[in-house]
Amino acid sequence: MKIFSNTSQQLLEQSLNAASLRQKTISQNIANVDTPNYKAKKTVFKHQLNRAIDDQRLTAYRTDSRHIPFGGTQSISPSVVVDRTKTMFNHNGNNVDIEHEMSEMAKNQIYYNAMIERLNGRFNSLKTVIGGGK
Amino acid sequence: MTIFHGFNTTASALTAQRLRMDVISSNMANVDTTRGRFVNGEWEPYRRKMVVVQPNENRFSSHLSKAMGRTDHPGNGVKVSRIVGDQTPFKLVYQPDHPDANDEGYVQLPNVDPLKEMVDMMSATRSYEANVTTLNATKNMLMKALEIGKG
Numbered sequence: 001m002k003i004f005s006n007t008s009q010q011l012l013e014q015s016l017n018a019a020s021l022r023q024k025t026i027s028q029n030i031a032n033v034d035t036p037n038y039k040a041k042k043t044v045f046k047h048q049l050n051r052a053i054d055d056q057r058l059t060a061y062r063t064d065s066r067h068i069p070f071g072g073t074q075s076i077s078p079s080v081v082v083d084r085t086k087t088m089f090n091h092n093g094n095n096v097d098i099e100h101e102m103s104e105m106a107k108n109q110i111y112y113n114a115m116i117e118r119l120n121g122r123f124n125s126l127k128t129v130i131g132g133g134k
Numbered sequence: 135m136t137i138f139h140g141f142n143t144t145a146s147a148l149t150a151q152r153l154r155m156d157v158i159s160s161n162m163a164n165v166d167t168t169r170g171r172f173v174n175g176e177w178e179p180y181r182r183k184m185v186v187v188q189p190n191e192n193r194f195s196s197h198l199s200k201a202m203g204r205t206d207h208p209g210n211g212v213k214v215s216r217i218v219g220d221q222t223p224f225k226l227v228y229q230p231d232h233p234d235a236n237d238e239g240y241v242q243l244p245n246v247d248p249l250k251e252m253v254d255m256m257s258a259t260r261s262y263e264a265n266v267t268t269l270n271a272t273k274n275m276l277m278k279a280l281e282i283g284k285g
Contacts, residue, residue, distance in 0.1 A: 023140055027143040027208075031143050031146060034187060034261055035188060035212055038189055105267075120281070
């Protein structure tokens with residue numbers, strides 16, 4: 001039984017990193033709300049999180065550093081920033097939808113806080129165990 | 135990418151929106167200025183100014199992460215690339231007693247449209263407010279992160 005490097009805790013860490021990156025992306029979009037020809041960016045991480053869970057079931061060894069890592073190892077970048085291109089454009093080529101960005105930000109805040117709560121919950125459980133239930 | 139990256143992004147936007155507001159103030163203040171610039175021995179009225187903004191991609195970190203093929207770099211906010219003059223013609227008003235009137239009695243007035251400036255001002259205010267909200271949200275996230283393990 002691994003105390004600090006078990007799957008759920010690593011997933012929590014990765015989701016916190018991703019939520020932090022998403023916050024930066026949303027900041028960038030809102031900062032460029034008036035910039036001509038700016039294309040809104042989006043942080044994608046949920047499906048990669050699912051893939052990471054799937055990968056845990058699979059173990060593989062790399063015999064060469066040039067091989068693509070899969071299974072076992074943690075992916076280095078669990079979230080990616082992509083341009084959002086298939087949305088409506090303003091007259092100046094900017095496609096930042098401020099309502100969408102603000103609601104995404106609200107969602108991201110709640111998500112981030114929930115992850116922190118969960119992480120704290122885990123640490124509290126560990127504390128209880130270490131203290132022998134006292 | 136540091137922990138304060140989100141702050142820097144939002145701060146650059148706040149600076150840009152503040153500058154937009156300053157330029158709008160300047161336009162509004164000079165709505166009747168007939169002697170804005172001295173060109174070829176003649177006074178030219180004030181020309182309406184506009185702010186040109188662009189994403190701040192010209193930083194080393196942006197180019198480095200692009201060259202390394204990294205896909206997790208959101209960008210470095212926004213910057214004001216330049217302030218340009220509006221090239222629409224000046225307004226001509228018949229005012230023969232004006233000191234800057236020409237031989238036919240017409241005065242050239244600045245090409246500032248107060249209505250347009252008001253709309254721009256509203257836009258700058260709202261963008262500024264949105265960025266302040268973002269700044270507070272980012273701050274709350276970092277403060278929350280400090281609570282990890284305090285239980």
